[in-house]
Amino acid sequence: xxxxxxxxxxxxxxxxxxxxxxxxxxxxxxxxxxxxxxxxxxxxxxxxxxxxxxxxxxxxxxxxxxxxxxxxxxxxxxxxxxxxxxxxxxxxxxxxxxxxxxxxxxxxxxxxxxxxxxxxxxxxxxxxxxxxxxxxxxxxxxxxxxxxxxxxxxxxxxxxxxxxxxxxxxxxxxxxxxxxxxxxxxxxxxxxxxxxxxxxxxxxxxxxxxxxxxxxxxxxxxxxxxxxxxxxxxxxxxxxxxxxxxxxxxxxxxxxxxxxxxxxxxxxxxxxxxxxxxxxxxxxxxxxxxxxxxxxxxxxxxxxxxxxxxxxxxxxxxxxxxxxxxxxxxxx
Numbered sequence: 021x022x023x024x025x026x027x028x029x030x031x032x033x034x035x036x037x038x039x040x041x042x043x044x045x046x047x048x049x050x051x052x053x054x055x056x057x058x059x060x061x062x063x064x065x066x067x068x069x070x071x072x073x074x075x076x077x078x079x080x081x082x083x084x085x086x087x088x089x090x091x092x093x094x095x096x097x098x099x100x101x102x103x104x105x106x107x108x109x110x111x112x113x114x115x116x117x118x119x120x121x122x123x124x125x126x127x128x129x130x131x132x133x134x135x136x137x138x139x140x141x142x143x144x145x146x147x148x149x150x151x152x153x154x155x156x157x158x159x160x161x162x163x164x165x166x167x168x169x170x171x172x173x174x175x176x177x178x179x180x181x182x183x184x185x186x187x188x189x190x191x192x193x194x195x196x197x198x199x200x201x202x203x204x205x206x207x208x209x210x211x212x213x214x215x216x217x218x219x220x221x222x223x224x225x226x227x228x229x230x231x232x233x234x235x236x237x238x239x240x241x242x243x244x245x246x247x248x249x250x251x252x253x254x255x256x257x258x259x260x261x262x263x264x265x266x267x268x269x270x271x272x273x274x275x276x277x278x279x280x281x282x283x284x285x286x287x288x289x290x291x292x293x294x295x296x297x298x299x300x301x302x303x304x305x306x307x308x309x310x311x312x313x314x315x316x317x318x319x320x321x322x323x324x325x326x327x328x329x330x331x332x333x334x335x336x337x338x339x340x341x342x343x344x345x346x347x348x349x350x351x352x
Contacts, residue, residue, distance in 0.1 A: 094269065
């Protein structure tokens, strides 16, 4: 009788160790590339990319890990930009304190918007966030401290901790990079905490989470405020990078843009929104001086990605055989 010899399967601990080493290697390589990037690319372009990447990751915290689609995240991004710009220019605060004011303002707005929005689900939730976002847009248009259509301009970058001159593009880049890495660390810790696990269970089956005794409304509100605060962190830093805050930052188009970035990269993945933001920002940057209409090209790219990569580009990679071999996993 013939014997069938099977190759022994790798123990789970060994596979987990391989996945951890692979992830650590990718993380180190990515960090090294970010550190040396200013030597090869225009620093302002890199800073814009990092700000929007953090914004997209903050939005993905709500959509990808909680299952809530917000059409009003520009409120927190642009609101923090206004708060930071006003605090730094008019109050004379240092850049780090100005950014903290922006984050606190965005978190407060998130608490207000989230309090009303989480009472509904699905398209009704999305429409409430859009309606409140438009209300905030018109507030920024009429408020005296925002200077209407002119916005807040000539925002001083100042000195970080009173020591580091942020008027230097190199210094400013490494400040933005540090903020980006801190924001990503917060997101990673958040989604891998017990709180994050509960959010994922709410995303998968809200009624089951309710039956287990969890206060779903409170968890949704907590996720909404955290997402708003991180979006505000990106918006506040962006105001310092470009030294202005305008109505463009709070317009509904900005909310649509961050949705596009997240879907292109892959919702429910940690680095997917970063890739999506990089793709959109790069297209906008290099097509701005060409004859091609940026919005049409971006729309075509989105259509192609939706048709070919239903999980997003990074999401499809995670789900592929190569992604599984490298230890990545996509749960959406």
